Amino acid sequence: MCIKKLLSSDVFKPCNFPEHTYIPRESKFGIEYEQRLNLALNVSGTLISIIGASKMGKTVLCEKVIPFERQVNISGADFSNGEDFWSVIAQKIGLPFEGKTTESKQISNTEQHSKTESFILTKDMVIKHFASNNKVLILDDFHYASNEAQKSISSHLKDAIRRDFRAIIISLPHRSDAPIRNNADLAGRLSLIDIESWKINELEEIATKGFKQLNVKISTQVAQKIAIESLTSPQLMQYICLSICTALNVDNGETKEITSNILEKAYKLTTSNLDYADVVNLISKGPLSKGKSRTMYSTKLGEQMDLYKLVVESLSKNPPLMGLTIDDIKERVSDLIQNDMMKPDRQKIKNTVTQMQKIITDKDDIFKVLEWKDDMIYITDPLFLFYLRWGR
Known part of the structure; x- marks a missing residue:
């Protein structure tokens, strides 16, 4: 029997399930994540919440544990504009929104009676389909759903899981799925899995x-x-x-x-395959100035930079960190500046980071690479930080 030679693209799969390089890991409880997810799936009437940083293997974990034919994958972005929860799911699994059903009944050897009824899709039909076909809803990027949508989905799932509807909610830690985890009606019905870095x-x-x-x-x-x-x-x-x-x-x-x-x-x-140039350009420029020129700093890199460019540059420096305090950024910015007398104070840097957050808030998802919260700036996308370090 001839064994096919593995190619590098067979072994290393950044965008697909890594069959040949999957690494099982233990959680903080000393139990493998795969076992925890399997147990959660076997407990009827519970909703599973998986939280972990971006590009951390949350979806891959689900793909490892749940056979492909059982998965129904949707994104929180599908509900960003108030779309109906059950209609989106029905469309994903191919259930018609409305139609007609015909029921035939044999009255005698020669006579048959048929009855046709119209129907409109209901959530009960979707729940029944999931339960009878052993399907699992995997709702990824839950944080992309609007706040109202998150609350609505939470309410829908509270009722559905009581009827053997299995669902997994995946979200980021600092954008935590609070409407799910803080819902009093779901207390005791949640299986919480926090994916560590x-x-x-x-x-x-x-x-x-x-x-x-x-x-x-x-x-x-x-x-x-x-x-x-x-x-x-x-x-x-x-x-x-x-x-x-x-x-x-x-x-x-x-x-x-x-x-x-x-x-x-x-x-x-x-x-070369990461397209963050527009993102870097946007946050490096900062907001439009209103007539007042910005302070420029002479850097050890031999360039003149304003505070926005300095903050972006500071993120790329060693050691590479996915979360920095204002004091971390202040120290890095100070190390970049040539003149000790010109170094900005903590408040100026804090104001700059706050403005950077405002700039990306209403932009497309690819621009949401940073999140400023609780005096910490989180880099939500490791690919963006890697680009900062090697792609410019």
Whole structure:
């Protein structure tokens, strides 16, 4: 029997289920996430809430545990404009909104009676379809739904789960699905799974396991460097490893050492598929100035920058962090400025970050890469930070 040779695209899959490089992880309870999700799915009458940072493997976890034929995947963005919850789900699974059903009854050997009735889709029909076909609703990016939609969905699901309707809500931690977790009527009916950030050694396993299957040697030190640049994201780790394979021409049988030059080439190659230029440009410019010129600072990079550009530049510096306090940013900005007498105070930096948040609030989802909350600036998309570090 001929065994098909694995290609790098078979092994490293940043956008699909990584069959050959899936890494099971333990939660803080010492139990694997897969076991926790399996248990939650087996408890009838509960709603499952999965929270974790972006690109952290929440959806991949669901794909690992739940067979494809049982999954019904929708996004919170589908409800951003007040769309009807059950209509959206019905459309996804192909149930007609309205129609006619005909019931035939044999009266005698020669006579048959038929009765035709019209119907309009109801939530009861959708719930029955899910229960009888053992389907699971996976509502990803719940934070993209409007606040009103979130409250409405919470109410709908409270009733549905009592009738063997299985559902999973996936959201980001700092945009937490509060209407779900804070709903008193759902108390005792929630299975809460908080996905922790990936550790360096867990990310290293992706590289070690994958390159071994491709017969490419990788040192522990190199695997660690890649893991650090992956910014706690297994998806980004998959991207970088695939780029390394491309840089090494692995699929054509070439085997080279993964050097520092190869790593830098792979990082830049990875960013070639990331389109954040408009995002960087928007937040670096800041709001339109109203006649008053901005203070410009001479930097150690040899450029003149205003405070907006300095804050953006500070995000890209070492060590790469997905969350920074105002004091962290102030320290990084100060390190960039040439003249000690010109360094901005904490309040100026806080005002700048606040304005940056306002700029992206009403923009498309791709622009929502930052979130300013509780004196912390969160980078919600690790791919954006990676772009800042290697794509400009």
